Amino acid sequence: MKFAKIPMATINRLSVYMRTLQELLEEDVEVISSERLAKQCGVNPAQIRKDLAYFGEFGVRGVGYHVADLVNQIKEILGLSRTWNLAMVGLGNIGSSLIRHGNFVKHGYIFTAAFDVDPQKVGKKLPNGLVVNHVDELEEVIRERDVHIGVIATPAGAAQSVANQLILAGINGILNFAPVQIQVPDCCHVENVDFTIKLDCIAYHLSTGV
Amino acid sequence: MKFAKIPMATINRLSVYMRTLQELLEEDVEVISSERLAKQCGVNPAQIRKDLAYFGEFGVRGVGYHVADLVNQIKEILGLSRTWNLAMVGLGNIGSSLIRHGNFVKHGYIFTAAFDVDPQKVGKKLPNGLVVNHVDELEEVIRERDVHIGVIATPAGAAQSVANQLILAGINGILNFAPVQIQVPDCCHVENVDFTIKLDCIAYHLSTGV
DNA sequence: GAACCAATGTGAATAAGGGCACAACGTTGG
């Protein structure tokens, strides 16, 4: 176990490993080798061992990894042995469908606030019981409800301004669905989810690959 | 201009550049330097020049890049000077909201087919006029409507089987929203959109960064 | 309890990617 700087790619892969391991757990697989896990995750076995080695020794030589244990270890590493409170900003198509989406809760992410600017939406009750607040109340509500992570699902034009408000409210982690690069101070970590980019990438491969 | 293998990261960035350039175009900016564009995209200026250099010389020394031209050039590179037909598989929360989402059409991606297994959904007409087909008809409909790219928005459990069917139907590009790694032959290109991974990544930063 | 087995953990080798710094070269001004 070292204290080297951990590559971002490693963190991403840990998340993938965890998901695969959780599936294996449901299939009552108790132990798995890096080789088999690697195949299932589509990576190199050495990669898995090295990724894990950043954080400790979790395997048993000659045997492999104990699935249930490893899931817990990775959860601990990623900071997932707790729950995180999310705030959704923007309740258009994407925003509303994400709030209804069950995968968040399943992994310990709980929406505790939702915002929009549309007066027709403000005050409405969402399927999960949340009442929509106006964006003007953002800072107050976010502090009040102990929100840790902001989710931006507004149109592109509003994203930067929302990000600014989130940061003012003390948020240090943002998941951005708007198709723009938002600028934030170093203390804040932004992850972009941009399927247009992914589609462009597919288009490129289809055009050149043939 | 070389014929080296293009890094995937370059393709992703080209897509980002294009989006930023399109914004600039709407603000009537005619010419831009790599330095200014870089700042706006959050990358290194040399990176931009190098990315573009893979495909040709698009700038004017001492001046910069002509915005409108560069947009077209990048479109040409990525294969976006045409439209692409998409098929949505899975009309749950995410699937339906994506179909309603305007950004796809704006960038030349058109849904020409939609599938689900739920008998209550099959036959229904979607807001964009598409009638939902049963997944059993997938291969037939996809060939008939000349679909190029499959979008998987099913639960995790169904994703691999849907992917298999898409590939049988001759699809070579898949955008996967299901939170699993799907296995496909080399001829098919898969891009995953997995916000759980992104959230885990934020959680990691929040837990360690403080 | 000793010898064998199998899969881990890791140092070294390889590959890839990103950034600096400068030469090349249009453009503009005198």
Place this chain on the structure above:
DNA sequence: CCAACGTTGTGCCCTTATTCACATTGGTTC
């Protein structure tokens, strides 16, 4: 027409990430 300027395009280097290959070591068997 020439010189000065500014930004591109790119060779080189450095950093980072991935893969290989093997020594290490817990478990298992006889």
